[in-house]
Amino acid sequence: MIELNYELAQKVLDAALAKSKALGLSMNVAVVDAGSNLTAFARQDGAWLGSIDIAMAKARTARYFDMPTEQLGVLAQPGQPLFGIEVTNGGLVTFAGGVPLTIDGRVIGAIGVSGSTVENDQEVALAGQGELSRIPSLTT
Amino acid sequence: MIELNYELAQKVLDAALAKSKALGLSMNVAVVDAGSNLTAFARQDGAWLGSIDIAMAKARTARYFDMPTEQLGVLAQPGQPLFGIEVTNGGLVTFAGGVPLTIDGRVIGAIGVSGSTVENDQEVALAGQGELSRIPSLTT
Amino acid sequence: MIELNYELAQKVLDAALAKSKALGLSMNVAVVDAGSNLTAFARQDGAWLGSIDIAMAKARTARYFDMPTEQLGVLAQPGQPLFGIEVTNGGLVTFAGGVPLTIDGRVIGAIGVSGSTVENDQEVALAGQGELSRIPSLTT
Amino acid sequence: MIELNYELAQKVLDAALAKSKALGLSMNVAVVDAGSNLTAFARQDGAWLGSIDIAMAKARTARYFDMPTEQLGVLAQPGQPLFGIEVTNGGLVTFAGGVPLTIDGRVIGAIGVSGSTVENDQEVALAGQGELSRIPSLTT
Numbered sequence: 001m002i003e004l005n006y007e008l009a010q011k012v013l014d015a016a017l018a019k020s021k022a023l024g025l026s027m028n029v030a031v032v033d034a035g036s037n038l039t040a041f042a043r044q045d046g047a048w049l050g051s052i053d054i055a056m057a058k059a060r061t062a063r064y065f066d067m068p069t070e071q072l073g074v075l076a077q078p079g080q081p082l083f084g085i086e087v088t089n090g091g092l093v094t095f096a097g098g099v100p101l102t103i104d105g106r107v108i109g110a111i112g113v114s115g116s117t118v119e120n121d122q123e124v125a126l127a128g129q130g131e132l133s134r135i136p137s138l139t140t
Numbered sequence: 141m142i143e144l145n146y147e148l149a150q151k152v153l154d155a156a157l158a159k160s161k162a163l164g165l166s167m168n169v170a171v172v173d174a175g176s177n178l179t180a181f182a183r184q185d186g187a188w189l190g191s192i193d194i195a196m197a198k199a200r201t202a203r204y205f206d207m208p209t210e211q212l213g214v215l216a217q218p219g220q221p222l223f224g225i226e227v228t229n230g231g232l233v234t235f236a237g238g239v240p241l242t243i244d245g246r247v248i249g250a251i252g253v254s255g256s257t258v259e260n261d262q263e264v265a266l267a268g269q270g271e272l273s274r275i276p277s278l279t280t
Numbered sequence: 281m282i283e284l285n286y287e288l289a290q291k292v293l294d295a296a297l298a299k300s301k302a303l304g305l306s307m308n309v310a311v312v313d314a315g316s317n318l319t320a321f322a323r324q325d326g327a328w329l330g331s332i333d334i335a336m337a338k339a340r341t342a343r344y345f346d347m348p349t350e351q352l353g354v355l356a357q358p359g360q361p362l363f364g365i366e367v368t369n370g371g372l373v374t375f376a377g378g379v380p381l382t383i384d385g386r387v388i389g390a391i392g393v394s395g396s397t398v399e400n401d402q403e404v405a406l407a408g409q410g411e412l413s414r415i416p417s418l419t420t
Numbered sequence: 421m422i423e424l425n426y427e428l429a430q431k432v433l434d435a436a437l438a439k440s441k442a443l444g445l446s447m448n449v450a451v452v453d454a455g456s457n458l459t460a461f462a463r464q465d466g467a468w469l470g471s472i473d474i475a476m477a478k479a480r481t482a483r484y485f486d487m488p489t490e491q492l493g494v495l496a497q498p499g500q501p502l503f504g505i506e507v508t509n510g511g512l513v514t515f516a517g518g519v520p521l522t523i524d525g526r527v528i529g530a531i532g533v534s535g536s537t538v539e540n541d542q543e544v545a546l547a548g549q550g551e552l553s554r555i556p557s558l559t560t
Binding site for chain 2 (some may be wrong): 035066079081085
């Protein structure tokens with residue numbers, strides 16, 4: 001059974017950093033494992049300082065509920081079922097940029113990205129997530 | 141005068157776990173006593189990690205204000221009297237899934253459930269709450 | 281590979297509660313899984329309120345460093361290598377009562393007990409830990 | 421003027437990870453920049469979960485006071501001038517494993533290592549620190 005070890009976390013992180021660079025952005029990127037514990041983190045030069053915590057919180061949030069933070073955010077709006085959920089667990093993030101990392105439908109961790117618009121954050125996070133499908137040992 | 145001791149808390153908890161299982165769900169369930177102190181807790185296999193804190197916070201919130209968290213949530217919406225209350229007390233939860241445990245109109249504790257939709261959370265919490273009426277010593 | 285699911289956690293917890301009762305004590309008992317997430321908790325009638333947090337912190341600490349909290353405590357004394365470690369991780373406990381739960385040398389979680397002298401806390405924690413060896417599926 | 425950018429932080433981190441591997445250890449390694457903000461982090465497979473926070477806190481502490489955490493620890497003992505300093509700043513670490521990163525006597529950041537004995541933590545941190553002297557652009 002494949003777990004998110006450091007080598008795999010670093011590959012996911014590098015893929016996200018490459019996408020960020022290609023887009024001309026500067027991001028904070030965090031990767032957590034199945035236990036929601038930080039496994040790899042990088043801050044690109046000039047990235048927002050306030051996004052360090054947000055990147056980590058996005059990754060944590062995505063693993064805590066096994067769904068993209070963007071999806072959780074829809075439910076957390078005023079009048080919606082989970083309004084106010086962001087104050088639990090010492091602070092969650094309920095906007096785009098955090099996505100689960102999945103192997104064969106099983107969540108093995110999550111990636112969180114922060115440093116630009118939420119659209120860009122999300123695109124960079126998905127680039128990290130997509131890296132899993134490029135790893136030979138995972139596709140055979 | 142009946143207090144929520146551990147034996148009773150465990151019966152409430154087991155009734156909630158049984159309902160969760162019957163519904164094919166995986167829940168975190170917390171029971172607090174009249175002092176709002178944790179008395180029993182269980183996490184079913186595979187339940188969301190982020191729901192551990194939320195289950196406890198729902199139980200705590202329901203006892204703090206002696207009302208279902210769902211009811212408090214109505215008052216906590218934008219423009220309503222208690223908007224923002226969720227950031228007090230180190231973090232409250234203002235959506236369904238937490239209900240007081242009552243004997244003859246007197247609150248003896250509360251149960252909080254988290255791990256699925258708020259409708260399911262609420263149904264499982266009510267199953268725990270309903271267990272109180274099934275206990276012989278409480279109905280004679 | 282055996283993981284600490286809820287059923288197993290509850291058996292460990294019940295064994296600790298039985299030992300506590302046999303000793304005429306009133307304890308808080310917490311069991312965490314391999315990810316250091318709370319899986320089962322119980323507070324016996326009249327147990328110290330301040331020990332709820334300590335029982336959880338002991339379990340967490342024992343899993344965080346895969347050693348009994350008592351052993352960590354020796355290293356945390358003034359003049360010793362880890363003096364002051366208790367302020368990290370949002371608060372650790374560095375006295376007896378927390379022990380790892382191990383299967384074939386692999387840590388699958390931890391138990392933390394608080395509510396009496398540290399000697400009693402430790403004895404009750406060890407009773408929970410010892411339950412693992414009594415489970416048929418784990419010894420064949 | 422040389423600053424600790426991500427590229428440099430990653431080189432320092434990789435040097436520490438290589439030393440840890442050579443010693444047969446499993447470490448958490450954190451690198452902060454001149455502003456004491458996290459720039460790179462890695463957790464090797466199986467490293468203590470409780471050491472994630474400690475590695476970050478060691479790096480932060482070393483930069484906060486521009487001295488090795490081990491040196492601060494001497495001043496933080498009972499009866500010494502800074503007794504109790506570890507509870508400030510949301511939690512400092514006052515034992516070995518955190519060292520400043522310096523270029524020509526100017527502190528540009530710090531590295532924090534946690535996961536083994538403090539002697540091993542310190543040795544791995546120094547390996548990261550020493551990497552700075554191997555970078556051509558920094559020595560000409």
